[in-house]
Amino acid sequence: MQRTLSDVTYTEDELALSGIAKALSHPVRIKILGLLAGETCCFTGELTEVIPMAQSTISQHLKALLEAGMIQGEIDPPKVKYCINRQNWDRAQRLFGAFFERGRSGVCHC
Amino acid sequence: MQRTLSDVTYTEDELALSGIAKALSHPVRIKILGLLAGETCCFTGELTEVIPMAQSTISQHLKALLEAGMIQGEIDPPKVKYCINRQNWDRAQRLFGAFFERGRSGVCHC
DNA sequence: TTAGTTCATCGCAAATATACGATAAGCAAA
């Protein structure tokens, strides 16, 4: 895979979009974001009560969302409080909004 | 992985969103969609001219986009004409639009 | 100090994804 000849170059937007999409590409991460969006605050512990998965697995998914910038965490001993990262959320919304809008403008004669 | 205990259940929307996101989770697929959106019509051949990747690899990515419903293909011998799938594109736009909007409404006190 | 609670990280196994070259399939023109 990385023995590749493909020196394809990507724009910032292409990389940003695919990166966010990757973060959203697992249903449990969509579910987590939905839960975080719905609650005023969420802790990992509450997530493990709602989602029947190992705590380590959920922690792993939270890490993926963190690294993609979709959420942020605050330590509130002994718990950790996770929330939507508002700034990056807005950016993602704009990126996807523009992306899908661009696709609409294409005049395809098929 | 699928030897798993996790009988997590997902809503239709969660599965649809994550499925589309997975299709968009590779930068070259974002690039391909951008090209298809910009051109009035595209052929795989034109894509291989623009994207320095093996033809088989691009075909593979096109297949992924096809199966996700983001594009559609028409045989136009000896070529195949690929276009944005308008109907599913609109659906994806709505799904993501609603998803990101929901995330905005969350009142997080962090 | 000793437990107890909460979450992250490690190490492993299995499944998927990614990329390529080689080859097949489908069709048109010679």
Place this chain on the structure above:
DNA sequence: TTTGCTTATCGTATATTTGCGATGAACTAA
């Protein structure tokens, strides 16, 4: 039929993702 063009599929190698249990790290309370 044969040739050439275009695209799909196969087979393979490697990388990444996913999931789990076990364990570690950080903090609180007893």
